[in-house]
Amino acid sequence: MTDSLRDRFSALPSGDRRLLVGMSAAALAALLLGIVGGLLTALARAGFLDVVPETAYRFLTVHGVSIFFYWLYLAQVALLLGLAAVENRRGIAWRGAAWTGFLLVVGGFMFSMGGAHTGTPLLYDGAPALASEQPATLLVFNLGYVLLGLGLMVAPAAAVATLLGARREGRREKMSAVGFALFAWAGFLMVSGFAALHAFVPGTLWALGIGAFPAAQSTNWHILFHNMHYLPLMATVLLWYVLMRELTGVTSVFGERFSKIVFAMYLVFVPPTSLYHMFLEPDLPGAVRVTGSLLSLFVSVPTLTVFLIIVTSLEVYARAKGARGLFGWLRLLPWSHPAMAAAAMAVINMGLGLVFAFVLIQEKLAPLLSDTFFVPGYFHFFTVGTVSLTLLAALSVMLPALTGRRMWRPTLLRWTPWLTTAGLLVFGAAGVAAGYFGVPRRVIVVDYSGEAPTLWQALMAVVGVGGTIMAAALFAFAVGIAMSLLPRWQAGSETAGLTVGWGGAELNPGATAWVGPTSVLAIVAAMYLFTAVGFELMQALPVIGGVGGH
Amino acid sequence: MASKFHLTTRRGFVAAMGFGGVSLYALWVAYGAAPGPLSLLGLHDAHGKGEDKGTGDGGSGHGAPVEGPTTDEFRQMTAAFVERYRVSDGVIYPRLLPLGTPHERMIAADIPAEMGQASAIAKGGSGADRIDGWPASDHDAHGGHGAGSADASQRAGIHEDGVRDVYLLAEKWSYEPAHLRLDAGVPYRFRMMAADVSHGASIQFGRGGRMIRLRPNAETAREMTFTKPGNYLIYCTIYCGEGHDRMQARIEVVRPGETNS
Numbered sequence: 102m103t104d105s106l107r108d109r110f111s112a113l114p115s116g117d118r119r120l121l122v123g124m125s126a127a128a129l130a131a132l133l134l135g136i137v138g139g140l141l142t143a144l145a146r147a148g149f150l151d152v153v154p155e156t157a158y159r160f161l162t163v164h165g166v167s168i169f170f171y172w173l174y175l176a177q178v179a180l181l182l183g184l185a186a187v188e189n190r191r192g193i194a195w196r197g198a199a200w201t202g203f204l205l206v207v208g209g210f211m212f213s214m215g216g217a218h219t220g221t222p223l224l225y226d227g228a229p230a231l232a233s234e235q236p237a238t239l240l241v242f243n244l245g246y247v248l249l250g251l252g253l254m255v256a257p258a259a260a261v262a263t264l265l266g267a268r269r270e271g272r273r274e275k276m277s278a279v280g281f282a283l284f285a286w287a288g289f290l291m292v293s294g295f296a297a298l299h300a301f302v303p304g305t306l307w308a309l310g311i312g313a314f315p316a317a318q319s320t321n322w323h324i325l326f327h328n329m330h331y332l333p334l335m336a337t338v339l340l341w342y343v344l345m346r347e348l349t350g351v352t353s354v355f356g357e358r359f360s361k362i363v364f365a366m367y368l369v370f371v372p373p374t375s376l377y378h379m380f381l382e383p384d385l386p387g388a389v390r391v392t393g394s395l396l397s398l399f400v401s402v403p404t405l406t407v408f409l410i411i412v413t414s415l416e417v418y419a420r421a422k423g424a425r426g427l428f429g430w431l432r433l434l435p436w437s438h439p440a441m442a443a444a445a446m447a448v449i450n451m452g453l454g455l456v457f458a459f460v461l462i463q464e465k466l467a468p469l470l471s472d473t474f475f476v477p478g479y480f481h482f483f484t485v486g487t488v489s490l491t492l493l494a495a496l497s498v499m500l501p502a503l504t505g506r507r508m509w510r511p512t513l514l515r516w517t518p519w520l521t522t523a524g525l526l527v528f529g530a531a532g533v534a535a536g537y538f539g540v541p542r543r544v545i546v547v548d549y550s551g552e553a554p555t556l557w558q559a560l561m562a563v564v565g566v567g568g569t570i571m572a573a574a575l576f577a578f579a580v581g582i583a584m585s586l587l588p589r590w591q592a593g594s595e596t597a598g599l600t601v602g603w604g605g606a607e608l609n610p611g612a613t614a615w616v617g618p619t620s621v622l623a624i625v626a627a628m629y630l631f632t633a634v635g636f637e638l639m640q641a642l643p644v645i646g647g648v649g650g651h
Numbered sequence: 652m653a654s655k656f657h658l659t660t661r662r663g664f665v666a667a668m669g670f671g672g673v674s675l676y677a678l679w680v681a682y683g684a685a686p687g688p689l690s691l692l693g694l695h696d697a698h699g700k701g702e703d704k705g706t707g708d709g710g711s712g713h714g715a716p717v718e719g720p721t722t723d724e725f726r727q728m729t730a731a732f733v734e735r736y737r738v739s740d741g742v743i744y745p746r747l748l749p750l751g752t753p754h755e756r757m758i759a760a761d762i763p764a765e766m767g768q769a770s771a772i773a774k775g776g777s778g779a780d781r782i783d784g785w786p787a788s789d790h791d792a793h794g795g796h797g798a799g800s801a802d803a804s805q806r807a808g809i810h811e812d813g814v815r816d817v818y819l820l821a822e823k824w825s826y827e828p829a830h831l832r833l834d835a836g837v838p839y840r841f842r843m844m845a846a847d848v849s850h851g852a853s854i855q856f857g858r859g860g861r862m863i864r865l866r867p868n869a870e871t872a873r874e875m876t877f878t879k880p881g882n883y884l885i886y887c888t889i890y891c892g893e894g895h896d897r898m899q900a901r902i903e904v905v906r907p908g909e910t911n912s
Contacts, residue, residue: 354660402669410665546896554855610656613659643881
């Protein structure tokens with residue numbers, strides 16, 4: 102398997118390429134729409150855009166639904182099928198099922214956007230109580246997620262069939278580490294699809310007048326929501342793994358089996374860590390909160406381990422190529438490729454996201470920070486800074502290969518992940534600080550008739566500035582990648598100078614690789630620091646008690 | 652990897668480093684925010700008072716929805732609470748009420764000493780600090796304790812352990828009552844309910860807050876003692892529709908006896 106990913110994408114049957122291009126285009130459209138919605142929401146919160154709150158909540162609904170559901174899932178399905186097809190080397194099996202799944206998701210997107218523009222804005226979780234007097238609004242909104250759920254159960258089945266095809270036909274004795282991870286990824290996507298049906302079918306039936314009111318949707322939503330959180334993270338680390346091989350030629354120095362074990366850890370560690378989303382639920386027993394908090398400590402294990410595999414492998418190979426100094430090898434990475442810049446920024450943002458996420462998984466700290474702007478402050482490090490940049494990085498490799506056209510201005514595009522991260526740092530820092538001072542999330546006007554601290558609005562203004570930079574840069578990155586879909590864009594496959602070839606290097610026995618472990622130590626030290634700040638804040642509150650749940 | 656490779660490139664090392672985040676447990680235990688290892692193993696009850704002291708939970712942790720009244724019943728209870736404790740400036744101030752009628756005062760004066768600590772203090776008019784930890788000013792200001800019907804009248808919503816009930820009803824897009832006056836250092840049991848959709852009843856303290864979610868038609872109880880005087884914003888932190896932004900109330904915490912209301 103020495104040929105590049107680009108060559109293998111190019112060699113796919115034209116029918117497969119059309120499907121993957123269509124999926125990718127739909128994913129990018131959802132992303133661009135979601136970015137616009139998010140930008141308008143941030144500007145309204147900052148006070149830079151004068152709209153009534155209901156309009157701003159509609160912006161927020163479009164933002165959350167488009168990005169959290171349709172961008173992330175459509176991009177994942179496109180990349181899953183694309184990577185499965187090149188892994189199989191004979192294209193997509195069950196292409197009809199893949200098309201069916203894709204069209205179901207696109208249909209869902211139409212319904213969801215319809216739901217977002219009519220009736221009461223339901224945000225992205227669509228609480229049915231908010232539409233208890235508007236069943237038609239809930240019906241349209243829920244049908245979107247129901248179709249999405251069905252699509253997520255059908256399209257990944259095609260990926261599974263594709264991955265199993267090589268073994269069934271006797272062309273491969275065992276799955277590669279990537280094939281194994283793709284298999285798990287497809288399974289997770291189908292579970293997410295089922296979770297979406299589980300959460301939103303009851304409300305749909307109620308809206309149709311043939312079912313009871315969905316009183317349990319809140320719990321069912323949390324199950325789906327947890328999947329939505331961690332599934333893209335698994336996809337992200339797998340894409341780092343694939344991208345680094347494509348951009349540098351480096352494969353894991355720890356071997357395929359070790360990688361498989363680590364990818365399998367997502368199956369073990371992610372499901373039991375879901376309880377921390379529910380720490381504020383008033384009916385969650387105290388013992389469950391304690392247990393959930395302790396289990397959540399394990400949520401970073403697979404992600405940090407894959408991170409170490411990749412960084413250590415890169416460092417060892419770079420040293421074999423003559424790199425010197427602790428960080429000197431980083432300069433040798435192929436920074437001129439936008440995918441490299443995006444993946445590197447994704448790694449940094451993941452570290453920041455983990456640091457703040459670990460404050461929130463502490464059940465005693467959750468009542469201090471959940472439902473505040475701390476939450477969007479930290480999770481944009483994951484959704485934008487880590488996952489979206491990685492998905493775009495992968496699309497920047499896949500799409501030019503599928504269309505046979507050049508990447509649009511890579512020398513310009515490579516700066517967009519840096520700029521996105523710069524905006525994100527401003528947005529995230531102000532957002533986390535806003536949470537520290539109690540600014541609520543999901544509130545557009547935060548002055549509360551002058552009773553709220555004036556600092557709140559100032560922090561929201563900074564969030565607006567950071568959000569604008571972040572949105573503009575991410576928009577530019579996505580548009581730049583979409584340019585390779587345009588028929589008139591120049592054809593070609595020249596990638597010389599954008600990648601490096603370290604794969605054949607002879608490794609130096611005894612070579613050290615300290616950057617990965619040092620990074621993990623830095624992340625853990627920051628976790629200790631910010632968690633301690635949280636505990637100190639909690640102890641300084643002028644109140645004793647008030648933490649819920651027995 | 653063969654053993655000739657450096658420690659940092661060995662599988663065991665990488666796998667162990669992957670568990671780095673789990674080490675945060677040590678900090679949690681140090682702050683009393685998680686049960687210690689012995690407690691986890693069932694060998695030692697380390698997750699008791701230390702936790703409360705360390706985390707400022709206050710120990711009681713009443714927070715689960717309780718088997719309680721229906722929404723209509725809760726609405727009536729809230730209305731009665733508001734009516735009982737409304738003071739001249741319109742603020743709701745749950746406290747020991749002054750004895751109302753001459754008959755009530757007479758009953759209070761005739762309380763036999765053997766009826767207990769509360770009665771003794773009612774007679775002497777001093778030593779109120781000895782009653783369930785209530786501050787003296789409460790009793791000085793309001794004429795001391797009674798017994799029988801007067802005591803019951805005074806103590807409505809006040810438990811034997813001195814915890815006072817506070818009712819808060821949340822519905823689109825307001826709270827009832829909208830302005831509470833509470834005494835610093837006095838334990839209150841907030842009994843809260845969302846009457847229509849889910850709402851928040853979070854409290855903002857300047858730096859940090861206490862986030863509270865209320866699910867519809869289920870009573871949620873939280874025990875809280877405010878330690879410092881000040882004005883604290885109550886605000887809805889669960890999106891509840893178009894008027895969500897303006898859903899607010901206020902808690903005014905005063906030193907006991909600071910107000911003559």
